[in-house]
Amino acid sequence: MDQKELAALHAEAEAELKKIPGVVGVGYGLKEIGGKTTDQISFRVYVKEKRKPEDLNPADIIPKEYKGIPTDVLVAPDITPVHCQDMDHHSPLTGGISISGFRTDSNNLYDNGTLGFFATLDGVSGPENVVLVSNNHVLTFGGASVGDTVYQPKFVEASGQISIVLDQEQRHPIGKINNAGTDGIHSYSYPSEAAADFFVDAATAKLDICISSWCNTNCGVSYKNEIRGLNIVGNSKLEDVTRVGQSDLGGNDYVVYKVGRRTSKTKGKVIDIGDPLGIGRLITIEATEADCEGILRFVEKGDSGSALVNAQNKLVGLVFAKSNSNPAIAYACHIHPVIDFLSITPITTANPPVGPAGQTLNDVEGVFTGINHTTEVRERFLSTRKGAEIYQQILDHRQEVIALVNHRRPVTVAWHRSQGPTFLAHFVNNARDPLHLIPFEVEGITRDQMIRRMAEILIQHGSEALQQVIWSYFDEVMGFINSFDNLHEFVKQFEAMPGSDGLSDHSTLIEETVDVK
Template identity: 75%
Template sequence: MDQKELAALHAEAEAELKKIPGVVGVGYGLKEVGGKTTDQIAFRVYVKEKRKPEDLNPADVIPKEYKGIPTDVVLIIQTKPLHCEDLSQHSPLIGGISITNFKADNSGQIGVGTLGCFATLNGVSGPENVVLLSNNHVLASNNAVNGDTVYQPRHIESGGVISPDGTQERRNPIGKIHNIGQQAVYSYAYPSETAQDYYLDCAIAKLDICISSWCNTNCGVSYKNEIRSLNIAGNSRLEDVVRVAQSDLSGGDYVVHKVGRRTSKTTGKVIDTIAIDAAGGRFMLIEATQPDCNGTLQFSAEGDSGSAVVNAQNRLVGLLYGGDASNPARSAACHIHPVMAYLSITPITTANPPVGPAGQTLNDVEGIFTGINHTTEVRERFLNTRKGAEIYQQILDHRQEVIALVNHRRPVTVAWHRSKGPTFLAHFVNNARDPAHLIPFEVEGITRDQMIRRMAEVLTQHGSAALQQVINRYFDEVMGFINSFDNLHEFVQQFEVALPADELTTRSAFTEETADVK
């Protein structure tokens, strides 16, 4: 049978077998005998509890086959969330690494999971369309909401305990939660098939990519279409997206891999394409076929939640979200297409690369910083002060006008270049990325205060009344500190200390990052 015929027969079998009391749903996968998985295809009939045939009415006994395909009575899967820590910071960002929102529960524990892969928001242009994909129970842990910051921190060991480094300078903010997602069923129909309830545990966060029209470089985070240590025949990229359908199990083992923070790369096979959970949601059930790096036969462990599930051809097929509480060798994954439909995203793969400015961060080309990028970190600290948040809001309000004047009003353009504005800006950008790169006080005979004075003068002459007002308001304050530092990171630290404690604020009012602000 082809996939369409097989899906129709599966739906028919489920409709009939669910008429039997106690049947929750019907999967399609490999039959188990004595707790061991065989190579025989079967309709896997999920029940909450198994009962002996002699204890049932004859009409309530599940038949041994349905239209020539064997049945297998199995208990519904009781999954457990996967949480844990990662050890390293990564730049550019890749799949298979640790992420957290740094929110703690009542006992002070911080939830940490895995960055699965990257995707673009459907219908949104770059660079503000690139998101990371993970689980809802990872990004939303401890009551996080849309707009909260996601971090990719380093981890430290103390007394044999490994934990994320919570110091502000080492948290490494990388983006903000864009769609908190869900842990629930979602109705989805594959082409030519009836809609079914699929279980989804998914969420996305928008990466803090910041492409400047002034210096044409990325001042935010960089990323790659790559999964850490995936290395399938030397290839660690995602090549495409594909479904694991019932018909895919007819040709032998369907091999899959995942890379998570806790157990790194593991290998397994799909033993049920349509496993059923207690709520009736469908998911993929995977069984490990090789020991993990610790020698344990398991496909996943705590900390691996959110990992991308990839087949032997480097194609994305699912999103890992849990493990079988009764069998550590088995794990649960969402089918990827319902996830894509629910979140309205397209995974970034070789077949579907991003277009526009954000795409350049995929490549190690000139102008793209590839070390640990501290830009978002220093911006986060700046916005955590009252004055920083106030100044940043003024930048947001007037940035488009300033950019238009610099790019299209000739007197402003000439003043910008003669005042060495592009060079000064490049040094500020490089220092924000790398604290070891110091900002000069003078460029080719032009001092910082000369540059500021000239630009304030020309922008006041050619700008709007609102821009003139804000320049006049902040000019003396800016001139008072513009020559007091050569490192933004040290300057922000002084700025934090200088403010009274009651003037510190969160940046919750400023959750949308912009592409042209430095």
Template identity: 40%
Template sequence: MADELDPRQVLELRERARDRLIPIPGVLAVGFGRKQVGEQLTDRRALRVYVEEKKPLDQVAAGEVIPAEIEGVPTDVLPIPRGRAFGTQDTQRHSPLLGGITITNLKLDAAGTFGAGTLGCFATIDGQAPRENIVLLTNNHVLATNGGQLDDTVYQPPLVGGLIDKANAGAIAKVHSLGVNGTHGYTYPGEKPVDYYVDCATAKLAIDISSWCDCNCGVSYKNALRDLTVGGRIWLEGVARAVDGETVYKSGCTTGGTRGTIADPLGSAMIGTPAVQVDNIILIDRTNPPDPLFAAEGDSGSALVNDQSRLIGLVFGGQDATEPNPQAFACHIAPALDALKVTPISTQNPPVAPAGKASTATFAPAAATLADEEDQTLRLQERARETAEGRRLYGDFLQHRSEIVALVNRRRRVTIAWHRVRGPAYFAHFAESARHPEHRIPSEIDGVSRRELLERMADALTAEGSEPLRAAITRHRDELMALVDRFDDLHSLVDGFGEHPATA
């Protein structure tokens, strides 16, 4: 009988069982999933009865014994899982951004350490126009850690010696919605409303499509999950509902890509200190033969996907390896998306670029392309800062970038010069060269050489810019003119800086 129940029937049976069992002392919650024998899940479906403490039958009063079955469905009495919310330990920076990497608001706790978490995946804000509608999806407790608020900057930091390297933490987003860390009522079509525990939030990506070159000067992202291949796929195909007994996967910052089994999609657990009971969450067992853990400290915020690469939840915590059968906890994706009013980016919901603008996302056609398409812009910036010349040039560029963009957009003389020297076309080649070292910057475009580009733009910016910008152009003009014809790509140019190591 249990195998024939559909989701609506499961919820109705669970509700009747809960009404009958919750009055029994020590019963905390009732779920519905796979029956457990010892530390192993079985293929049998059962009403999972979560209790404060599981006692031998001879120590239970006659009126408090859990029946062996209810309405023909077996019961399974289990001690309620006790765990905690997870943090993160990813050590790298990534470009383009992808699911499974470290994010932080760089706020300190009382001990003077930074909180951090995991970027789950990407989504579009419902009803908002393209370019301004791309967000990253993660847990509320990741973005709200240490007093995080709306509009706080979110960073992608490298870790050095297990500590966040604040000096090299790149800004990638601003908190858009702190979402929910608690219950959220949600109703699946044709079913009764259910209060789900949800831990979710979003941050809007720092995408910057320039009006003067149609290129993305901000962050780029990929519809992919780091260190995870599901059935030959590494990108999200859509959204689905969690089902008991199905195989699931996640990409986490600590344990990478792991596989598990849903023990109970309507489970309950105790989290935190003091302990708080959370209900209607997804309980995940490690695979047998087991991975060491399905999720651990470092995986909070990870996207939970099924065999069809469909997003079904967000990992938010779990139990430590010291437990005999450590489980991971995830919140359901449908109520989380409902609370946030977003739709995950997937092959079913690709992002739409504004008319005439460049796309900011990458959709990998096959798993093998992930490493091949890796954006090298971050590595180029890091290598440039390792040299004295690079630190001077890059530092001055960052200091004056906003003014240069404003002059190109709004000062007629600079705007005319920019277009006459084929600035947008050259900029696109410079950006592609930064992303991919093999890309060559042409020596001329439509009869305009690279040297002419730099000379005429230097003249226009010197005539219209501020005194600090004019001083920076004077400092670097001869140096840049000497370099412009020596290198055909930015990575080779930075290699040339290596003859002069940076000093502290």
């Protein structure tokens, strides 16, 4: 039978066999004998508990086959979601690394998961369309919701114990949750097949990418289509997206891999693509090789959200859980229902991002490529009351300042003669790398001279609202504009001020508002 016929037969068997009391779900995969997986295809019938035939009514006995295909009666697995952390910061970001919301559980323990892969939001223009994909139970842990920050944390080991680094400066914010997703059933129909219920545990967070036209580079986080250490015959990229269908099972093993924080790269085979838990169809994987610690398992806590990849480097699923009774067994969501629910297009070799979404620090020659601290310093600044107030002023006047600098000649001339582009470049580079200090003078022009001249010219040509903002902040800015050479140290002092009511350096305001050619 072809795929269409097999899918129809599976749906029929699922509907019929689930009528039998005690049947939780019906899968299609490899038969088990004596606890070991064989190569024989079967309908895997999952029950709450196994009972002897003599203890059942004849009508409640599961048949030994269904329309010529053997059945295999199995106890519905007991599972645990898997989540933990990676040890290091990464730049550019890749799949297979740790993410965290820095929230705690009832035991005051920080919970973390794995970044699966990157995608673009359907119908959204770049660079505001690039997201990371992981599990819903990873991104929403501890009550996190849309708009909350996602971090790529660092961990340290001491006396054999691994702990997360809580220092605010080491958290490495990389984006914000934009779709909390779901942890439940999603009805999906493959082409020419009837709709079926699939289990989806998935969510997205929008990456903090900021393409600046003045330097045509990414001032935010960078990413690339790669999974850390995947290395399938030398290839760590996602080449495309495909499904695991009924016609793919039987004969040779359907080999799959995943890379997660806790167990890194593991190898296994698909043994079922049905519904063993009564919660919707999913992919059941059995480990075929020991992991890096010598244990035969496919996942452990910390690996939730990992991309499930086949031997051709194609994305087939999203890992979300492990079996409590058998460490070799793990579970993943089918990828197409995930894509459909989230309205995304995975970034792969076959579907690369275009335009601004494709620009990353890693791709631009001569640009700082280490850990980018811009997002971190901005998050710290915005965590204060005064910082949030100033940021709102930025949003209110950003477009007007950009238009004046780019299109009003007196403003453009003043900006360049005051060494505005060069000062701005130093501020941006310092935001990225704290070791790059900001000079107090450029080509004979001091910072306070640049600020004074730009304030004067913007007051002359700007709106009444912009004039009022400049006058309200000017004196305080001039009082400390030459008091620091590092934004990170300045923000640290700002955070320590009583009530966090200190005023942000107006150069930071300029850095955020002026986006000049």
